[in-house]
Amino acid sequence: MVIHMSMPVCYVGLLTSLLCLLSCVRVGETLEGPPGSVCPGLGNVTQECCEGWVRAGETCTVRTSPDNRGTEFVVGFMQNYEDVNSTSEPELELFLTSASSEPANVTIAAPGANYTEHLVVTTAAVQLVTLPLSLMLNGTERAQKGVQVTADREIILYGVNKERHTTDGFLGLPVDVLGKEYFVASYTALDWSLPSEFAVFGVENGTSVNVTLKGWVYHDGRDYYPESVITFTLDRLEAVQIQGRYGSDLTGSRIVSDKPVSVMSGVRCTYVPKEYCCCDHLVEHVPPVNTWGRRFVTVPLAVREAGDIFRLVAARDNTTVNVTGVHVSPRTLDAGDFWELDLWNSTDTHMTIASSLPIMVLQFSKGQESDNITTDPFMMYLPPVEQFAADYTFATVDALTSTAYTNFVNIVIKTSETSGLTYDGNPLPNATTWSPIPDTDQSATQLYIATNGTHKIKHQSAIVTFSLLYYGFSSYDSVGFPGGLRLASISGGCDVTEPIAGDGVDNDCDQLVDEELLNGIDDDSDGLIDEDLADINHDVDECGLGWADCHPDAVCVNTHGSYKCVCKPGFTGDGKTCWARSTCAAYGDPHYITFDGGTHHFQGACTYTLAQNCHNHTLPYFNVETRNENRYGNPRVSYVTDVTVEVYNHRIVVEKNKIVYIDHVITTLPAEPRAGLTVKFVGLYVTIETDFGLKVSFDGNHRAEVVLPDLYRSALCGLCGNYNGDVSDEYLTPDGTQAATDVQFGNSWKVEREGEQCIENPEPPAQCSDALQQIASELCGTLNDPNSVFAPCYSTLNPESTVETCMYDMCALDGDLTSPCNNLQAYADSCAEAGINIGTWRNATFCPLSCPGNSHYSSCASACPATCTDVSAPQYCNFTCVKFSPSTLLSRKQSLQLLCQRLSCHLYRRVCTSVL
Template identity: 45%
Template sequence: MACARLAVSVLALIALFTCSPAVRDNKGTEFILTFPENLNRDNLDPKLFFACPHHGGADVRVTLLSTGRNERVRVAYGQVEQLEVDRAAVELVGSQKGNQAIHILSDVEIVVYGVFADRDSSDAYLALPTDVLGTEYFVPCASINEQGPRKPAEIGVVGVHGGTTVTIVPSQAVTFDGQNYAAGQAFSVGLDRFETLQVQTTEDLTGSKITSNHPVAVLSGNMRAPCLPAGVPQIGSSDHVVEMIPPVDTWGKEFVTVPLTKRTCGDLFRIVAARNNTQVVVTKENTMTLNAGEFWEIDVPSDDYRHVTTSEPVLLVQYSKSSDADNALADPFMTAIPPVAQFEAEYTFSTVDLMSDQSEPTHHINLVTRSAGKAGLRLDGQPLPSDTVWHDVTGTDYAAAQLNISAGMHTVRHISPIVTVGLVSYGFAPRDSYGCPGGQRLARIAAPCSTTAPVPADRVDNDCDGRVDEELLNGMDEDGDGLIDEDLATISCAGNREQYRTCLVEQCRNLVP
């Protein structure tokens, strides 16, 4: 009888792993994207970069909705494929509605980047699949205080479903489709599937709120910006900056900041609040209270690592400054910093060859993990280089490192599925740069929560503690909350064919009373 129960348990576990729904992260089979406006210089076309974590590769179809053009791309495992897309068909222009959407479908989950490289004005964003998009956003942009013609901040929105009503509350006065709206004055726009809109103004739109009755894709940034501290004249070398924004229900309450390698002028960080009375605590700073839509900008030295905690979910964004700030072979970019609760245990990511000047490009990653887990990290299947320098984050058990990497596709993982890592990928060239997360979980950790039965690697906060997939199915309390096996990570039974059956049986013993 016990053997029969064990056999049933093994079959149940196999079904659990093979039939579980797609998890919430940056990998997906459908993406709906666009490109906010870049400064018009050399009229270079934007690009899509595709990376596939599946050994069988991926068949990808890309449709430009404004022209109806279809492209098919075969993405092999371990390779990065690029596709140039017609700028006129996909670039948002002005403050108005449009139809510059890009629809991407794949037969297996892939990683997608949007890359917009014009002469000395480039950035990239990590694309988010349609299954993790939301209905509430607050956006980051960069300061605007330029001498001479001012380049606008901008927000882009793409409809994912028909009959969508998008409501925008701008943080600054804007003109949209010929109508003027004051700062804080809400206005609504109807979007059907694949319709787009862009809102622009020559003031900083950080903190603007976007809500909708159906999920939408949201991007924000600046047509071009030097990314210097607010209140400082925004002069010097500048870049297009853009990021695809995660919805508020995926935001977090704990972060670690890591400086950018090669820079000596420090980095800017903005903390954007979604809820009133958000208490923000940052190492070496006074406590700040933010209301919804407000932000706190911090200028952190290039040798400093900070810990950020908040009472309510926030968005943290990092900015690389103008090259004129320290005469580095670099320039501005903007990247969201994933919260600790959304760190992954395994990443597949790619560098992007976006710079128009390819004479001296360099590529880098910033890593954050628990100090006790450093030895288990693997880059492209190998231990980290022996000369990797780790920096302890004051007042925490986290450590951070900066690594130089080669161009192309890479993997970072930890040998334990419950030891997670934060990863930001970026690159520099003379007066050019890009930066974006290497990936992240996108669990709804900031949404109302009800306890659910544990399902391994479901990216659901089964125990409602603000974390996901933090335990193994082994009868132990790995997260120290007094509960056993209550929010399960992947069980690594498939790594060794000879031990697969034994592994399954051992894990199933925990399911048998």
């Protein structure tokens, strides 16, 4: 679609600065740009549209999702039956509503009828506009009878061609999803005077069209026979209507153009099936072939007793079609062939249809005399499963007769997701019944629409898609069409593209669109995170509505497109299950704070068991080991240098400087080795988290932390103690005896590693001089100051043990000033873990933090920084804020996307080959 406004562009030189290169993400084709770009350029200069915009002539325009919502439509009306005995006038109607919460300014123009209408439509109601009858095409004619509808924001459009007892409607398709190849959808003609028909409308001037016919046609003064080709040229809003001759059924006729066109298709008026009265107009706005799919689920029409008729139309030769739910053999179709299935007297048969190549499926309502139910024929396009959407806005249609339509919608959705549907903001009616579809995970319902007007049906999750087909029955009359659908180009070639939330594009080429939430989780289980994002504006506030299934000890966070449950401070878990928890930490010249709150110091420079499930085999097994190394050339001082976690049959090693190995393979974070096990950056830490409440964090320098639920009470062993609530027995060794000293206790938990040379029994630190003792007391005493920035945490975490370890390290390291900073950081991190942000305590002169290039220090930054693998992480992050953040240069999603591309990364599964 084209929005005629001035849009942002970027002028990019091939060798320009990094700042310039990061100012826009390249989308679509580049435009020729003038020299003298806004960035100091070298070499050729190009002009490119920024992220979220695409080229439209010499300007850029907003890129929107390919679906039935749009800002420009070209539609028209084919010839309907003329009832000479009718006392009411036929009507050509458009139904319009805004697709967003904002009103839309709409213009309807039909130059061929000298007609223009301006109106404002809102999402609260559907506006009905009646068009001049002169716009209806007649016979095999060529005329300027196209109708253009434009809006300043996306709208939804339906068209209804209404005559007494012969009405049908269509869902309008916007210009941005129109294509260059179509196949005609029609039915057997009743007689020569009520032919099969279709109409092609020009969208651009000078459009060349070729039609390969499936039946006899008289056009432009001559006869055409089946398989012959009609060629004509269309200008904008010009239409050519072609009708069958000798009762020919034109279904399967192929339309090919050199520019996008709009195609209406159906029958002037016919019986369905041919043996049963009465005649009704059939029409659909046919989608182009590139939007067709391969998987379909059918649902019978409500209240009917004679069953339904389906037609399956192929676009390519050698298309194999399999149908389950009825006793038929697979069939192979060539391009333009169709397979008709009459489910006679079948009121509860659901079919599943699978094809080797894309097909079009049409559902037909039978005539009233087939079962004497108040209704009549209509033709309805069935969206493939690949094009199901997550929300729909539709309006009921009124009848020209005194008998109002009885309205229904058919819905197909995954069985496990039915409870998430809402109808006008409320749960579905209690009387709603679901029918499981055999051999699938889908269920269907025929929902009665009790009140006329505008209605909205959506799912609370933007990635749970479903189909919605609207239809209405009246006496010898009916209407039916899709309530909406996606129209992504999925049947042709595919190129991997960068995702923009809700773009409706198959970004990862899996023939599905928008199947991921912006939540850092691999929602579609394809090994990628946030690679094909659903619309973040599809926002149902599950938290506010009380729909979230969070644990009582968790808080619900609206992630705008979904929600996430986060355990409150003092608890651990995935938010849907939370347990009271305890924390063990090793930091500095290692000091150990046990699960039971005890403190001990041990400077061994080997590998040790920090925490392990030793005694409760009904709980998930895990093992956490730390390796210590001497630092500063001092054999009396050691620090944690790597952490190993064994859980769920995976081995995860986090080395110094945050290098991560998973099962011996170096890995870029975030990663999810299996369901319920994640490894990601959280502030300064690499954090390993499981679905049973274990969380292990390591800052890559000295501090390791283990968080466990109280389910593990009395089940543990290692340097973190047994977690039994008794501090007096913290020194238990592997043989169950109590160690006499810190060194004896530490050495008892040494892990033998082949080839490792280590110091088991280090000498104790040297005695601290009085002068150094005084300095240490002053620096570390910051934690005793009631006016300190740390004071808000004192009532939750007693700082005395940290003061003690701080002074210990300063003495052991002969006054090294990094030791008090490490200890203060450890205390601040423990406070943050408890839900208390103590604010900024570092500055340029006191404990300055040296950040990597292109980053800066922050006391409360996103716990989920953007990475090459997950550029959207900060947008859905809901963890406690942490120290350190990416700089503003790289915090913008589009900047990092481009940067990652420039670092020779592979899209989505990126492994950077160079660093900043």
